[in-house]
Amino acid sequence: MRSFLRACIALGLPLVAFVAVAQPDTGPYPIDDGLAATVVGTPAKYKAELPQNLDFEVRSLKPLVERETPDTLRYARPLQYLRVTQDGPAPLAFVIAGTGASALSSKCIMLSSALYAAGYSVVCLPSPTSVIFMLGAAKYPVPGRMTTDVRDLYKLMQVVRDDLDSETNVTGYALTGWSLGATEAAFIARHDVDAGVFNFSRVLLLNPAVDVWASVQRMDQLLAENLEGGIDGIPAFVARGLGGLKQLYSSGDPLRFNEDFLYRAYQTKSPQRGDIAAIVGLAFRLSLANMAFGADVITHSDVIVPENVELGPYDSLDPYIHRSFEMSFDNYFERLLAPYWNRDGRHVSREQLIAEADLRQIGSYLAANQDIGVFTSEDDPILSADEITFLRTTFGERARIRPHGGHMGNLASANTVAALQQFFSRPAP
DSSP, X not given: OHHHHHHHHHHHSOOSOOOOOSSOOOSOOSOOOHXXXXXXXXXXXXXOOOOOSOOOEEEEEOOSXXXXXXXXXXXXXXXXXXXXXXXXXXXXXXXXXXXXXXXXXXHHHHHHHHHHHTTOEEEEEOOTTSHHHHHHTOSSOSOXXXXXXXXXXXXXXXXXXXXXXXXXXXXXXXXEXXXXXXXXXXXXXXXXXXXXXXXXXXXXXXXXXXXXXXXXXXXXXXXXXXXXTGGGGHHHHHHHHHXXXXXXXXXXXXXXXXXXXXXXXXXXXXXXXXXXXHHHHHHHHHHHHHHXXXXXXXXXXXXXXXXXXXXXXXXXXXXXXXXXXXXXXXXXXXXXXXXXXXXXXXXXXXXXXXXXXXXXXXXXXXXXOTTEEEEEETTOTTOOHHHXXXXXXXXXXXXXXXXXXXXXXXXXXXXXXXXXXXXXXXXXX
């Protein structure tokens, strides 16, 4: 099963670390289809030149909550974050990972390198939707309620601040995040207005969801409409995808599943658009499956794993992987998230859970705060046209909305990185 998932991810996601390019192309992002851009990412010649061999440090923390770790989830211990610090006085930038991502993902490395080059010390935090966060930092380990996920992140940020070496001289704080992490960053900035701990000088939202639950339903729809047979149809889907790329295998070039390979595949028109849509939906569904399985096991919710089953470290997970993958985001909301917030004396309506994860709830704050910006693409598949209009209207000149780039596809491009560094380097208004 593990090798099978690797094959799926290899088809759909860039898996190699971002590599510096001597003279990046600063022309327009070359992929004009949002779904394809989401899959392919940034081709090598368009990537920003970033510092190499930085002194990254992976730090482990004691759990922030008392919780027994189920045997089947011990792979997700301990609670970790990534940091790289300047030798002299510098502001500290927090980076919040996107859906399901740990602090060690390639996007964390890339963004940390870009911010370091702009003069920041950088800390990257795992997503509240990752099992490592659910086990070690979540007071309520069923991710999806924005208010509590934000409070847990805010607490983790304070612990990380206190974990810095005594010689690290922090002169101020900044914040960014991508995808769901960007939406969370917006709510963290608003929370900090009342809590008053960080007083962020800059906050940048990278491809945020506006209405989180509307965005994830779009991802459900991509998968439902383009992957025939659900999880049982994945082997045929992978075989078809690999077969469609056979002309690239015979080109004589080294075979590497990275952004350049996928870009070449896109240029040859080998992938059908329905397959590209399925890849995007599949990537999100794999993140959801891992999150749903972890939440169910930790809380004994009896949705994926029967309540009377105690899984050992070597027990087969095949039937539970199947159930996890078949759970859509809507299923997760209705069967895990909403019931969890309506048990043990808690009463939170479905409508409240949805409203709390919508940036329009803090629209007036975002419009008035000149230190908060947003980068996204008009063809980002997680956004509707109305949501793009909301971002453009709310942020005004602080919105950088490119015509192409999909969801995070142009993140590593020279143009995007230069704009990010300029945003974090400009003097306060």
